[in-house]
Amino acid sequence: MASELQQAALENGTAAAPHAGPHADATARTCAACWRQPTPSRRVRATDSPVIAKSKAIIAASGRTDVASLAQGVVHWPPPAAALAAAAAATAAAAADPAGAAAAALHSYGPTLGLPPLRAALRRALAAAGLAGYEPVVTPGANAAFTITLLTIADADDAVALFAPTYFNHRMAVQMTGGAAALVTGPLRPDLRPDLDWLEAVLQRSGGGGSARPPRVVVLCNPNNPTGVLLAREELDRAAALTGAAGAWLVIDNTYGQFVYEGRQHYCPAGPHSEFRA
Numbered sequence: 031m032a033s034e035l036q037q038a039a040l041e042n043g044t045a046a047a048p049h050a051g052p053h054a055d056a057t058a059r060t061c062a063a064c065w066r067q068p069t070p071s072r073r074v075r076a077t078d079s080p081v082i083a084k085s086k087a088i089i090a091a092s093g094r095t096d097v098a099s100l101a102q103g104v105v106h107w108p109p110p111a112a113a114l115a116a117a118a119a120a121t122a123a124a125a126a127d128p129a130g131a132a133a134a135a136l137h138s139y140g141p142t143l144g145l146p147p148l149r150a151a152l153r154r155a156l157a158a159a160g161l162a163g164y165e166p167v168v169t170p171g172a173n174a175a176f177t178i179t180l181l182t183i184a185d186a187d188d189a190v191a192l193f194a195p196t197y198f199n200h201r202m203a204v205q206m207t208g209g210a211a212a213l214v215t216g217p218l219r220p221d222l223r224p225d226l227d228w229l230e231a232v233l234q235r236s237g238g239g240g241s242a243r244p245p246r247v248v249v250l251c252n253p254n255n256p257t258g259v260l261l262a263r264e265e266l267d268r269a270a271a272l273t274g275a276a277g278a279w280l281v282i283d284n285t286y287g288q289f290v291y292e293g294r295q296h297y298c299p300a301g302p303h304s305e306f307r308a
């Protein structure tokens with residue numbers, strides 16, 4: 031394995047060719063002249079750079095200081111005071127008794143699926159959104175949730191469909207877990223809504239390998255980053271019906287589900303997935 035990686039590094043020009051004579055330092059296992067840098071995996075090398083980093087590089091290269099990047103939005107409001115107070119109380123209790131239970135609760139492993147009171151609160155929130163009976167799993171952020179979801183429901187050779195433009199990390203997660211060839215990119219209509227006629231057509235493909243495979247996973251982002259479009263109940267129900275009939279997963283990133291204008295309602299369809307039900 032190591033020699034294959036080293037060979038790949040040599041072929042990619044990222045490693046120095048080994049020298050013919052003895053090592054400069056005979057006691058070292060390697061010396062600088064014969065060190066061959068192994069490369070990251072082909073999947074990672076074929077993964078996009080984050081648009082945030084690309085924008086920063088373009089602005090830096092321009093030498094201008096009067097340009098603002100809109101590639102990343104960062105909330106400007108602080109966490110709720112109650113959350114800050116609870117965090118401060120927890121760390122104070124741990125500091126007061128470093129060998130006690132309060133300290134252990136902070137630094138040792140917790141329940142794998144998330145803290146029970148947090149999961150109970152999430153269950154209530156899901157039920158209020160019409161998604162009763164589901165078992166929420168707590169992850170360190172939505173990107174981790176998305177990557178874990180892909181690893182759970184798709185194999186490396188499965189096709190994953192998403193609509194461009196969409197949240198850049200979704201593309202990157204597919205590229206990293208399945209490889210660039212796993213990506214099937216669907217179009218938006220002129221009104222920036224996903225073209226569900228296209229989705230219907232690709233889901234009805236018979237397969238046969240290569241890009242002709244029907245997607246096993248379809249990804250939507252609602253409201254969408256970057257377009258801001260909030261999908262209608264009918265569109266979401268149609269996407270759910272199409273994927274359900276094709277035996278494909280529908281994954282919806284609802285990160286901005288509460289960022290809707292007054293008078294509009296965020297909606298998330300539910301499938302009869304026994305795996306994730308309580």
Ligand SMILES: Cc1ncc(COP(=O)(O)O)c(C=O)c1O
Pocket residue numbers: 170171172173174197251255283285286
């Ligand atoms: C649509 C969408 N999903 C997920 C994320 C990332 O979420 P997290 O920081 O919780 O991983 C973002 C952040 O910009 C996002 O826009």
